[in-house]
Amino acid sequence: MRPSTSISRIAVTALALACIGTGAHAATIFTDSFASSTLGSAWTKSGTSNWRVQTSTTYRVGTTGYGVTFDDSVSGGYSTSRLDLKQNLAGYSSLSLTFKMRNVGDETHSQDGVYISANGTTFYKCTWSFPAISSSFSTQTVNISATAAANNIVLGPNSVIRFQQYDDTKLSSDGIAIDDVTLTGVIATPVASSRSGMGSIPYTSGSISGTTFRVWAPNASAVKVAGDFDGWLTDRHPLASEGGSGNWSVDVPGALVNNQYKYYITYSGTNYWRQDPRAQDMTNDSGNSIIADMSHTWANSFSMPAWNEMIIYEAHIGTFYRSSSGTPGTFNDANTKLQYLQDRGINAVQLMPVMEFPGMTSWGYNPHSQFAPESDYGTPKQLKQFIDAAHGKGIAVIFDVVYNHMGSSPNESAIPLWNFDGPNLGNGGIYFFSDWRKQTPWGWSRPDYGRGEVRTFLRDSALYWLNEYHGDGLRWDSTVNIRTQNNGGGGDIPDGWSLMQWINNDIDSAGSWKISIAEDLQNNDYITKTTGAGGAGFDSQWDARFVHPIRAAVIEGTDSNRNMNAVRDAIVANYNGSQSQRVIYTESHDEVNNGHSRVPEEIWPGNASSWASKKRSTLGAGLVFTSPGIPMIFQGQEMLEDGYWSDTDPIDWNKTSSNGGIVNMYTDMMKLRRNWYNNTRGLRGNNVNVFHVNNTDKLIAFHRWDVGGAGDDVVVVANFKNASYTSYNIGFPRSGTWNVRFNSDWNGYDSGFANTNSYNTTANSGAKDGLPYNANIGIGPYTLIILSQ
Numbered sequence: 001m002r003p004s005t006s007i008s009r010i011a012v013t014a015l016a017l018a019c020i021g022t023g024a025h026a027a028t029i030f031t032d033s034f035a036s037s038t039l040g041s042a043w044t045k046s047g048t049s050n051w052r053v054q055t056s057t058t059y060r061v062g063t064t065g066y067g068v069t070f071d072d073s074v075s076g077g078y079s080t081s082r083l084d085l086k087q088n089l090a091g092y093s094s095l096s097l098t099f100k101m102r103n104v105g106d107e108t109h110s111q112d113g114v115y116i117s118a119n120g121t122t123f124y125k126c127t128w129s130f131p132a133i134s135s136s137f138s139t140q141t142v143n144i145s146a147t148a149a150a151n152n153i154v155l156g157p158n159s160v161i162r163f164q165q166y167d168d169t170k171l172s173s174d175g176i177a178i179d180d181v182t183l184t185g186v187i188a189t190p191v192a193s194s195r196s197g198m199g200s201i202p203y204t205s206g207s208i209s210g211t212t213f214r215v216w217a218p219n220a221s222a223v224k225v226a227g228d229f230d231g232w233l234t235d236r237h238p239l240a241s242e243g244g245s246g247n248w249s250v251d252v253p254g255a256l257v258n259n260q261y262k263y264y265i266t267y268s269g270t271n272y273w274r275q276d277p278r279a280q281d282m283t284n285d286s287g288n289s290i291i292a293d294m295s296h297t298w299a300n301s302f303s304m305p306a307w308n309e310m311i312i313y314e315a316h317i318g319t320f321y322r323s324s325s326g327t328p329g330t331f332n333d334a335n336t337k338l339q340y341l342q343d344r345g346i347n348a349v350q351l352m353p354v355m356e357f358p359g360m361t362s363w364g365y366n367p368h369s370q371f372a373p374e375s376d377y378g379t380p381k382q383l384k385q386f387i388d389a390a391h392g393k394g395i396a397v398i399f400d401v402v403y404n405h406m407g408s409s410p411n412e413s414a415i416p417l418w419n420f421d422g423p424n425l426g427n428g429g430i431y432f433f434s435d436w437r438k439q440t441p442w443g444w445s446r447p448d449y450g451r452g453e454v455r456t457f458l459r460d461s462a463l464y465w466l467n468e469y470h471g472d473g474l475r476w477d478s479t480v481n482i483r484t485q486n487n488g489g490g491g492d493i494p495d496g497w498s499l500m501q502w503i504n505n506d507i508d509s510a511g512s513w514k515i516s517i518a519e520d521l522q523n524n525d526y527i528t529k530t531t532g533a534g535g536a537g538f539d540s541q542w543d544a545r546f547v548h549p550i551r552a553a554v555i556e557g558t559d560s561n562r563n564m565n566a567v568r569d570a571i572v573a574n575y576n577g578s579q580s581q582r583v584i585y586t587e588s589h590d591e592v593n594n595g596h597s598r599v600p601e602e603i604w605p606g607n608a609s610s611w612a613s614k615k616r617s618t619l620g621a622g623l624v625f626t627s628p629g630i631p632m633i634f635q636g637q638e639m640l641e642d643g644y645w646s647d648t649d650p651i652d653w654n655k656t657s658s659n660g661g662i663v664n665m666y667t668d669m670m671k672l673r674r675n676w677y678n679n680t681r682g683l684r685g686n687n688v689n690v691f692h693v694n695n696t697d698k699l700i701a702f703h704r705w706d707v708g709g710a711g712d713d714v715v716v717v718a719n720f721k722n723a724s725y726t727s728y729n730i731g732f733p734r735s736g737t738w739n740v741r742f743n744s745d746w747n748g749y750d751s752g753f754a755n756t757n758s759y760n761t762t763a764n765s766g767a768k769d770g771l772p773y774n775a776n777i778g779i780g781p782y783t784l785i786i787l788s789q
Helices: 143-149 330-334 338-345 380-392 451-467 492-512 544-555 566-572 598-604 613-625 661-671
Strands: 025-032 044-045 052-057 068-070 077-088 092-101 113-117 140-141 159-167 174-187 199-205 208-216 222-229 247-251 258-269 270-274 310-313 348-351 394-402 474-475 515-518 539-541 582-584 630-636 688-695 699-705 714-719 723-730 734-743 761-768 773-780 786-787
Touching: 025 077, 044 052, 052 077, 068 077, 092 143, 113 143, 159 174, 174 515, 208 258, 222 247, 258 492, 310 566, 330 380, 338 380, 338 661, 380 394, 394 451, 451 474, 451 492, 474 723, 492 515, 544 566, 544 582, 544 598, 544 613, 566 613, 566 688, 566 699, 598 613, 613 630, 613 661, 613 714, 613 786, 661 734, 661 761, 688 723, 699 723, 714 773, 723 761, 773 786
Parallel strands: 310 348, 310 630, 348 394, 394 474, 474 515, 515 539, 539 582, 582 630
Antiparallel strands: 025 174, 044 077, 052 068, 068 174, 077 159, 092 140, 092 174, 113 159, 199 208, 208 247, 222 258, 258 270, 688 699, 699 714, 714 786, 723 773, 734 761, 734 786, 761 773
């Protein structure tokens, strides 16, 4: 629940607080002269055996009102009488309890005294002398803060002060009485924390645990923090301004891990509740921030696979696997399917954005947080457990991050960062552009890349997912909308370009093996050039030059319309001469929605399990795994998921059985791509030669190699026509026997496949297709075969 200014305090008889301002001040926290015969709601009485606590007109101060007596109700055995005062003491120091007391006739026992507790369960006895028997009341003072310090406890919202008497005789002969109870304390002038860090940073000093809070709010006139640790009272924990930095900070003893909190920011006389921009955990997108439990003992060491050996599986946690219907999938759910991914040969999973977003279901590209995982997916600890388990199975984890906008129209005002420290600077305040650069395809919420604090905020976010969560890389959403105003059609934003360079340089400095992937889709070599060469410094980028022509070629319903020259160009395309600088795919979250569907569905709408859909969708996938580039598939692609993908429609895992042969085909292709059997090393190489293009018979063949030689040179042949060839002659780079390592027409993958004989063949001398040798091959319709020596 979002706290409001109407949050009630624990009831007290009287409360007088000076305004928090220029210095420390004393406050009367509680006072009670027992004017009524009924104890106030702050009091609770209890005891053992024949105890009795009651108001009294016999034993009181003055001639009016009441006192409170403690006594045994009958003569005989000993009993304990207790009177507890519950108060919210968070934020106070120099706590002093003053009261009037008369010892009617009680001998002193070790159990007698005043006690304090921070939680109402564990009590500590205060240092104080029990008064001698007297015929009158005397003033007593107990130093509450000294007792708390001596016992290393922090008094917070559930503090209890206990009066206790141990007695065996009725009041007429024994017992005690109290009256005129007053509790005072001091709220000190806030002192800026000397500890480093932004957000909420738990600390332990000696035996006292607490949290440092630091937030950037340059236009605020006051900043306070409130939460579970102080009963959500906004007067207990003001932050101190750190001057020209615009930061405010304070150390709060007793603010503990898993406590919820928010900032209470004053701007131009108006107060605003705000989530912590750097909260590492949240109750929900519009709820409270949480002092996160980030503890995790990493069990598995992990080495990032070489980028030319990587196979990426794009997954959406909410729909990848759901253990219960009606709710999104979780990190724990996804954990149970890691063995399945490992068995397929997948060694990298790219998570669609897992940062807190509005509601329970979303693609994730409308983040409300840049540091907290989506609460419906699980806790930070559960995300770490998922990553640790993935690493244990040799699977890298790549985070999808969104820095091109912070929310979507028409709901920008719901973005937690919107007008964070008040409605200033135009548009959405300190985190957003206020000029023409604010407009994105999703709303007016582009971060202000030119403001130093915003740049640092985004940089820290990027490094956070890599360092705190041991992430192995980042995939940046729509970088074209970081560097330009409107999908490349608006003006350039130089600050966005330099931001990407800065972050990528820092990633490389901290861990050059961690991959940074851009979704730019503008066929721009400078995205993956080094920053030293003027590039943005990304390691790879999604390649529009591959996905669109390959999808077009396999979806096209008429064989004669398929363009083998376009397929050739898609195979050989690269950035800066490096095959690992591009990620290639036929399905991604964008390509299976946004007016598109899964490839089998697009081939035959409503009949994705047809022979044509199976044959041509796997032909496209075959090119993904054999062309130069980092191959990627979208969740469920390997089991022939149909329709279009939705964030409310989970994978149908029954298809791993009904389409088990297709799953096996993908597995075989992925393992060959990784040189699993040490005879297709060339598929990992940087070299390609499309040596045969038959645009009449719709057949294409290409040579892949790393350094060349047996087990390295690979020849791939793809037939884009509904026709079989029993003796089709093509060139080969080496003489000798070439073995068929893969045939997508094998009827073991599907009983409807023709199982065309794609035989081992011998290459003999005789130039063909620009190569020194030639041989005949057999290939079925819409089939891809892989040969090597």
